[in-house]
Amino acid sequence: MEVMQGHTMLVEVMQRHPILDYAKENNCPKCKASRWKDADGRRQIPEKVLRSKSKEVQWHKLKRQDVKNELSHPADGDAWKDFDNIHKDFAADARNIRLGLAADGFNPYGNMSNSYSMWPVFVVPYNLPPWACMDQSNFMLRMLIPGPSSPGKDFDVFMEPLMEELQELWKGVKSYDANSPDKFDLRAAILWCIHDYPALHTLSGRATTGYQACVRCDKENCSKKLRNKICFIGHRRWLPRYHPWRNSKEFNGASESREKPAEFTPEELKEHLDRVRDVIPGKLQKKRKREDGQCWSRRSCLWDLPYWEDLKLRHNLDVMHIEKNICDNLIGSFMNIQGKTKDTVNSRLDLEDMGIRRDLHLQLVSADSFEMQQAWYIMSKQEKIAFCEFIKAVRFPDGYASNISKCVPADKCKLQGLKTHDCHILLQRILPAGLRGTIYEDIYEVAAELGNFFRELCCKTLKRDVLDRLEKEIIGKMRNDVCPDIYALACKPDFRVRLYSACVVDNVRYHTVHRKKNIKTQNSGIVSKGDHDGNIIDFFGQLKSIIRLQYNSSGGVHRSVVLFRCVWFDLGGRKPEFDDDGHFKSVNTEKFWYKNDPFILTSQATKVFYVPDTSLKGKWQVVQKFHHSHLWSVKENEQGPGVAGLSYQEEDSSQVPVQEKEGTARSRTRSDQEHVLLEKVIVDKLKKQSKEVVPEEIEEVDQTMYKYSSDDDDDGGNRTRNRLVFEEDA
Structure with a gap:
């Protein structure tokens, strides 16, 4: 409901005249102030908006249609349904609020050199329709933790006021419903947290570094120490028992016969958390050695919530952060960008230590130098220029993406300054398209499959059978009704x-x-x-x-x-x-x-x-x-906003061929490029370096890595059926 700015619908006016009497007015009846931000009101952007959510909070139960095989709202997921089955008294009243908690660090100084990490904590209500859940006006900034460094395990101290409120909201708070004459006990519960992988440690206390960093390996983790890092290279344990890749030695020099790691039972999980129950916040605490197999450094304050142990899915990783990491690594390696490529001298020595891919080993060419041949996935200078010219030539629809062509420097041999959303668009659509005809076909096929996987995963309406297919594969007429008289x-x-x-x-x-x-x-x-x-x-x-x-x-x-x-x-x-x-x-x-x-x-x-x-x-x-970020395709029991006149919606996933066998490149090196010469003294020094054991100490490290760019909706969140706005030719 739009509100006049001069007198924001005074109680006196509301009592004498119904609000709807002023629905078509452009000025305040009291002070004659304009209703719109622009003086002439042509764009019709209101100064203020009064929103009433008393009916929308029950949308998930009263209007949402439960469609078989579809996931278009959190209420369609197993975590929501499992919570309702356990806490039937909470689920009985549709007005009770389901919440999500999102937190992450960011640098408020942007591209400046200042090292600073500030942590906002948002609470998002999920009772609303999906187009309202993701509306910025419904995000609640509950706290803003100042820097200059990550709060680490002190995060629980900042969370105490919020935890007290959540405890009280779980018991119930007397509230008034505008659609009911009686007061009722309003309850609320946090269903899950949303964050990136490094912030998982801050919110949950689960280790995200060291030998226990993999959250899928509760027991018998797949970590392996290499020269200067710890790797997790046991992914073949999730393959079917007789998958041909299990017997291949091209991955790590050995076949794989182990089953996937087992998960902790509720009793085992409680035992591990009890071991760190006495860990208290503070920077002066001594670093402790982590016990063998111990995956937690502290017991998070979220476990104090009475219902937290009953949740099926406590933590969610932000997919756009994952896309950012993958896209940066792919582009850095394909274009051989210094400091971002994964093809380094140490990685070549790791291959030599593991006894695999001998054509990528360093070759001794003289008494004082080694030769590092270029891998077959690295672009030549001409290919880099062609790829960058392709990026500069791409034009996107308004509001779909930023101007990525600005990320191409003058030398046209690399990409720089990519934001998270840039990588989201690049990985899913632009990168695979740009690699066609530029790089080896088997590499292009992998990049295209990866982009298709994330594109289907990010659809607004997911299909359960498609998710099942994606899990297996990643491991291995519109009609118009016109109504004039x-x-x-x-x-x-x-x-x-x-x-x-x-x-x-x-x-x-x-x-x-x-x-x-x-x-x-x-x-x-x-x-x-x-x-x-x-x-x-x-x-x-x-x-x-x-x-x-x-x-x-x-x-x-x-x-x-x-x-x-x-x-x-x-x-x-x-x-x-x-x-x-x-x-x-x-x-x-x-x-x-x-x-x-x-x-x-x-x-x-x-x-x-x-x-x-x-x-x-x-x-x-x-x-x-x-698909457009402001359009949704969700079935309702009655016609509602956001479901009519959709322009396009990616719902159905196309069957995309997936590579079942390993690539058959003739050579993993490129003979058409100059090889890199390395001094023998440097290589010998790297070879002789002792393999330092990574200490299993509990460290609080600020791992805020990326900055965010926000897109402001120009339409103020309005969704009007078949609304047409024209711009006439001059």
Whole structure:
């Protein structure tokens, strides 16, 4: 509910006149202050908004449809259902609040050299519909822990006020419901925490460094000491018993016959936590040796909550942090970026110690030097330049991603300054597309499979069978209902039509082709389903013009229909103008078909964007489908906001071929690049270095690594069915 700024709906006004009497007013009835932030009110962005959530908090029980095989809200998950089965009295009242706790460190000084770590702690309510859960206005900043370093185990001290409130909320607090005449006991519970991997130690006390750092290995961990680090290379233990990779020695020089590590039973978990029950906060505490097999350094204060031990999923890792790490490592290794590549002298010596991949070992070429041959996955200088030029040529739709081309320096041989969301987009879509035709096919296949995995994992509506398939694989017609009056349609539209170069449909921006020439974003790509030879296929094209047809208006109702005039790229014909390698679809942007059928309704259009095809080159472009972060596809018992007029939603996952056998590259080195020469003295010194044992001490290390960039919604979170905003041609 929008509120006037001058008098924010005074009690006196509310008592004398219903609020709805002022719903269409643009100025305050008392002080005549404007209702809108902009003086003319053209954009209609309110000064303030009054939100009432008394009905929305019961959405998860009253309006949400439980669809078999679908996960579109936390209430569809096993953790939520398991909690309701255990605490039936809590689940009986839909007004009781389920919460998530999110915390992480960040540097408020951004790109400056100041080393500072500040920790915000957010509480997020999950009773609301998914589009409201993720709305910034519903995030509650409960505390802000100051720096300059990570709070470490002192995190529990800062959490004490919040813990007291959570304890009280679990018992119940007398509250008033605007939709009920009686007061009731409002209860709340934390269902899980959300953080990155290093922050897991801060919130839970579980070790994230050393030999016990893997949270999937409660017993018989898979850690192994190498020259200067500890590695976890026992992943084949999760493969099926007779998987061919188990017998291969190409991974670590040995076959794998062990079963996957067992998890702690509730009794064993309690025993481990009791060992560290007496650990108290403080910087003056002496470092203690961790007992053999001990995975915790302290007992977190969250265990004081009466229901915490009953939770099925206590901690969630932020997938975008994982994408950031993977993307940085892949780009750093492919482009051989100093300080970011994983292909170092020590890693080559590790291969030599393990007796695997001999063609990557250091070769003695003279009495005082070794030769380090370039690995087959490292790009040449020409390939780096081609890849960076591809990145600079990519244009995204408005609001979809930042201008990643700014991350390409003048020498065009590396990427720098990538933010977390940049890596999220790169890993899922741009990186695999850029590697096509640039790098060896087997490496491209792996990158494409990895991008597809994260793309399906990040869908707003997940399928349980798809998740099961992903777990196995990673280990191994739209219709429009137009509702004008029949009479207005029979009278035909006005012969005077209006042309536009841009419009916004359901908060999705579209531009015509000629408008995009002088801007850095791309909003003219269109895909629409249609019939071709009796089959329903995707027609890919570009938006040429936007036409508005005006029909008879009566009774204050203005009737109009908006059409998109498009050009469609030829997907058939005598010569193949369409390519699909299983990961990406490419179209020839010089060839067109269905020239006599260019018009579609706005509701039949879905926005896509195109990136250059680095494999076929020329006028070939790779089609990129995507979903909009502000649109949701969730079934409700009644029609509600956020589910109507969706432009595109990635729900169904395509079957993508997965590599079952190991790559068959002829050589792991590149003979077309100069080899790196290393002084023999340096290599000998590295070889003689003693393998230092990593002390199993409990250390509190600030591992805040990445900075965040936030995107502000320009529409203020409004979601209007079939809302159209036009920008007229000059």
